Amino acid sequence: MIPRVPMSADQDKIISVHELKFVYDGSVRALAGINLDVRRGDYLAIVGGNGSGKTTLAKNMNGLLRPTSGSVAVNGVSTSEQTVAELAKVIGYAFQNPDHQLFCSSVAEEVRFGPLNLGYPEAEVAKKTELSIEAMGLSSVKDLPPFSLTLGERRRVSIASVMAMDPQVFILDEPTTGLDARETDDLMDSIDRLNIDGHTVVLITHDMKLVAKHAKRVVVMSEGRIVLDSDPGGVFADLELLLRSKLVPPPVAQLAHRLSSLGVPREVLSPEELVFHLMSGRGARK
Amino acid sequence: MTGFIDLYTEAGTFLHRTDPRVKIVAVATLSLLALIMSNLVNLLVLAAVMVVLILFGRASFKKTMLAFSYVFRVMALIVVLWPLFNPGGTPVLFDLWPIKITEPGILAGIATAVRIFCLAAAWYLLMFTTSQRDLVRGLVKMGLRFDFGLSLAMSLRFLPTFSAIVESIKEAQRARGLELDKGNFRKRAKDYVAVLVPTVITALKMADTLSLALQSRAYGARADRTYVRELKMRAGDYVALFIAVAVFAIPATVKYIFSVPL
Amino acid sequence: MASVSMESQTPQNPMGATPAKFVSPRTVALYAVLTALTTAVTMTLAIPLPTRGYFNIGDAMVFFSAFTFGWRAGMICGGIGSAAADLLLGFGFFAPITLVAKGSEGLVAGLLGPAYRGTTRMKILGIWAGGSCMVTTYFVGEWILFGFGNAALELPLNVGQVLFGGLIGLALSQAISRYRNQRPKTT
Structure with missing residues (x-):
């Protein structure tokens, strides 16, 4: 498990969202005033039920959507002054469905597509491609067509193709949907490594187990608003809020709640922690 | 547009x-x-x-x-x-x-x-x-074969889905630095291929699923099929x-x- | 699969009823999807123009359907899909002309393109011949409806659109045939 780092205000902001409102087609209100600072090195999970505005918020961060009102700034520059392609150099966005991004006849070609679009010189493109393929564990399949791979591998290709653009921030939209437990663990390990290497990771998900295990900071969204912004422990301490936001806390957090009368703290994140609290005698009160 | x-x-x-x-x-x-x-x-x-x-x-x-x-x-x-x-x-x-x-x-x-x-x-x-449903019904009654009518009705039904898929794929590729409608003739054509290949593959997969769904609902089992709503x-x-x-x-x-x- | 079977593969019905002589469910599904795709691509990837209204890459889908699934698919899906896009975008009176223009484009491209094992040269011939049908139909149709002036203004735009769509359709059909030879392990 990654050690939880206390948040400090002086870490510089890489994305800052101010009073962001967003309305689709002039009538469907998706975001109703969002304030959020993503700091360099954050491992942030944006959670919320379907239709809570997670993806809309993320698309506002990389310029695919422009604020109806309010502002989004990346490295201090407003997104409305930058093209999506310019923003792609800073913010890599892997879509929920990898099949929406893959079209080349080999994995290597696919990974090359992004940096070529951004106009990097050839030698650099080759280097970035090589590195990303290796980091995502795709070296053995790099000459195969992406569509011949399994879903887990295709996800890796789509993340590698974002990584090759060398962004500072990775936005990953539901990266584990449809993967089995083993594939999920492998993929999340690679994502953890991105964060350890100094990248900022924004994980969009409604899988609270992932959040408990990997994220360092959680933003809960409901009906276009941020209803909570804290470390994972703080989120799981408020069961009511999670349920109202159409989220199910992981079993271990639910168990900790049931055991709170025994003195177990409510913000338990892992079975190990729970065992620790029960064994340490704090929960031994009869 | x-x-x-x-x-x-x-x-x-x-x-x-x-x-x-x-x-x-x-x-x-x-x-x-x-x-x-x-x-x-x-x-x-x-x-x-x-x-x-x-x-x-x-x-x-x-x-x-x-x-x-x-x-x-x-x-x-x-x-x-x-x-x-x-x-x-x-x-x-x-x-x-x-x-x-x-x-x-x-x-x-x-x-x-x-x-x-x-x-x-x-x-x-x-x-x-x-309504599109009535339109297809009318055409079938006017002599359009039922299977072609069904195909037409299904394509109208899938139109919003596909429009959304095309938009989503366009966004997905823009996030990878693709800039449609910029550059010369050849480059533009290549950029559209980057959008259309994922679109077509997604659609063909859907066609496979759809064909299974039709079979599992006894499509074509009897020539004397009946209709719920007759015009x-x-x-x-x-x-x-x-x-x-x-x-x-x-x-x-x-x-x-x-x-x-x- | 170069051509789609047009006959139903429904087994004999145990109830004794005659199975309907319908096209196979594969064909129904495929044609529905190709038609919707043609309409969606024509509508969403369109560039508005001052005179004609819109420059679109719908031709790419017509050529793709024709090259990959044969002349029937090219004609039916290309014709109906494109005509539907006209109706929904506000070019209603164009729909009958489009039906003939794009239908014949798909038909001709689908007859020529896959011939002789569908070499690139045959496909280019298909784009040329099919495209000529489309351009000629629009020219004649517009001449009758709008007069010579408008039809003449449109001619170069239609030629440009066919060349652009043909190039994309060709690349697309080659990319997809690679994909179809290499089926994915999981969906």
Whole structure:
């Protein structure tokens, strides 16, 4: 498990969202005033039920959507002054469905597509491609067509193709949907490594187990608003809020709640922690 | 550019209640009528009738404006261009080589523009007041094979889905630095391939699933399949059909048998 | 699969009823999807123009359907899909002309393109011949409806659109045939 780092205000902001409102087609209100600072090195999970505005918020961060009102700034520059392609150099966005991004006849070609679009010189493109393929564990399949791979591998290709653009921030939209437990663990390990290497990771998900295990900071969204912004422990301490936001806390957090009368703290994140609290005698009160 | 996935507006007017087959026939007869008329006054009368019918159909204002926005542009273009390319007849209003403009040229241009309006209005009358489901039902009753009708109905049903997929894929590739509609001919074509390959592959996978779904619901099991909702012509529909045919047949007789210019 | 079977593969019905002589469910599904795709691509990837209204890459889908699934698919899906886009975008009176223009484009491209094992040269011939059908149909149709002036203005735009769509359709059909030879392990 990654050690939880206390948040400090002086870490510089890489994305800052101010009073962001967003309305689709002039009538469907998706975001109703969002304030959020993503700091360099954050491992942030944006959670919320379907239709809570997670993806809309993320698309506002990389310029695919422009604020109806309010502002989004990346490295201090407003997104409305930058093209999506310019923003792609800073913010890599892997879509929920990898099949929406893959079209080349080999994995290597696919990974090359992004940096070529951004106009990097050839030698650099080759280097970035090589590195990303290796980091995502795709070296053995790099000459195969992406569509011949399994879903887990295709996800890796789509993340590698974002990584090759060398962004500072990775936005990953539901990266584990449809993967089995083993594939999920492998993929999340690679994502953890991105964060350890100094990248900022924004994980969009409604899988609270992932959040408990990997994220360092959680933003809960409901009906276009941020209803909570804290470390994972703080989120799981408020069961009511999670349920109202159409989220199910992981079993271990639910168990900790049931055991709170025994003195177990409510913000338990892992079975190990729970065992620790029960064994340490704090929960031994009869 | 975005259009509407469905032009139909729900309402209970007599146009909505009329059998779709009658409306399909009416589109044909009204279009033919507009094509055989060339007198400006006659065409304006027809156009006025069309406007009244469209108002009766209670289509949403936004949809009506979208449907006719291009029509109006083409009409304006015809009014300007027609006299330039057809400088026949007298009186000549303007003559400075190579440009010559005559009064009959201008009148014919306006008449053509009004004819375009009538042709468009006939189609939109059908589209505004007939649901896609009824439209397909009508076509099947008029002799379209059931399996092709089913295919057509399914494609209309999937249109919004595919429009959303195309948009989503466009976004996904833009996030990878793709800039559509920038650069030379070759580069642009290549960029569109980056959008279309994922689109087509997603669609073909959907076709596989769809075909299994059809089989699991006993598609084609019996030739004598029954329908839940049968279209039935009522008395009012026969009256409407009679009017729709007469509206073309009478002027056509007058024009071609009695040689009266219309 | 170069051509789609047009006959139903439904087994004999145990109830004794005659199975319907329908096209196979694969064909129904495929044609529905190709038609919707043609309409969606024509509508969403369109560039508005001052005179004509819109420059679109719908031709790419017509050529793709014709080259990959044969002339029937090209004609039916190309014709109906494109005509539907006209109706929904506000070009209603164009729909009958489009039906003939794009239908014949798909038909001709689908007859020529896959011939002689569908070499690139045959496909280019298909684009040329099919494209000519489309351009000619629009020219004649517009001449009758709008007069010579408008039709002449449109001609170069239609030629450009066919060349652009043909190039994309060709690349697309080659990319997809690679994909179809290499089926994915999982969906």
